[in-house]
Amino acid sequence: MIRTGGVQQMARGLCQIMGREISKGNFNTNIRQMTPRGTLQLPWSINSVRTMAPRDFSLPNSSWGSDMRRLYEHYNSQCEVETDDGEKKWGVWRRLPSYNRSLKYATGGVYLSKIIQSKARLFTRNIRAQGAGFEYVVFVNKQEQKCVCVFQAGHLLEGPPGHVHGGAIATMIDTVTGTHATYLSGPVMTANLNINYRSPISLGSTVLLTCSLDKKEGRKTFVSCQVTNTDSSKLHTEATGLFLSITMGHLLGG
């Protein structure tokens, strides 16, 4: 029998679905309320848990250009603020870590990918070479129910000559709107994406995805998203996403 704390940790890990990452401490639901029998059956032993943290892909690397670094610093500097007394406290923004498996880890150091063996990799983090694919970092603002993603498009994401593939843009929109919906509503699945492509995005450029909550209705969370250049003066793409809340049973195939 696994201790409740461990199961809760795993539940947080499981919420990294659809390429979304939720921040530590936002998953307060007791997992025992989510499964029919009040417990979660685990097909592995807790003894095999490894505590070393996996690579966090949302941290800066040498492939990041000046736009990507500047915007990262802009939001990251607002994640922790210093009070007049010299103490540090959380700011309005929170950076979300990002790993290369949807079911990568549970917060607190429990490393699920070592328990559930698989060669599967999260679609947006499946390329090893830094800067070649999706370079992105997501920040959420709980007060304003807003979320931003700084995204630098690598050369392996080509669609039209010299420009980002419409599917790669859709992938980032699904990822960021889904992350935002998960942050606001707990575990969700994408039900609809409606995407209007206004202006192509050049390969290698950095863009900003800005998401906001439109409304919540029962199990439904409606999120909208705009993809703009870095100073928000040019709209590249706009989209809406509808997400349905799911239970841990859904997540585990129940």
Add this chain to the structure above:
Amino acid sequence: MIRTGGVQQMARGLCQIMGREISKGNFNTNIRQMTPRGTLQLPWSINSVRTMAPRDFSLPNSSWGSDMRRLYEHYNSQCEVETDDGEKKWGVWRRLPSYNRSLKYATGGVYLSKIIQSKARLFTRNIRAQGAGFEYVVFVNKQEQKCVCVFQAGHLLEGPPGHVHGGAIATMIDTVTGTHATYLSGPVMTANLNINYRSPISLGSTVLLTCSLDKKEGRKTFVSCQVTNTDSSKLHTEATGLFLSITMGHLLGG
């Protein structure tokens, strides 16, 4: 000055935009009608043209499972038929070749990727390992204005644990609806994708994307798409796509 034939060949190559491939012989528009001054300025010398054909990713490889192979054979066997006289002629279906650059080549063996040097790769063909990413082949049926794609989802396309990422599904929908629109209307760009996710797709499984023309209105081509299991008994995803016809000037950034 390049000869018209060469330019037309390149125009065919250029129509492989947005991850779409159009079949040989379907691009009859004279390129001189498409650019303001009646000629296309080329920033390279024709002397550097290489005639060796690049790898065609739409052909079977050892990673293809039984479903993928069976459906490939089903459509491929209808691409060429034998008459009573023992002669071979085109069938109702046509397999579209697929390369790892949007601007890879011009039909007739002109290999543009050697002319326009770039490390950019088509998003859907950017993974070297066979079977790890998108394995797919597109067939078009001009008579019925219909298009099918057999798609096997590799382990690097994960979204929810054990299932295909919504962005990877959107990518295939954009690719196949866009290919169909290009086949019917010539060069196009995606203006809108509206995607309803009905049922998750298991990682490693093979699905069928079936596209049909809804209508054409001036520059607009409306295509719908269904993603089903291989016997079409289960609907995974359905979508509509709106595509705008563009000129060669648009394609070349004019």
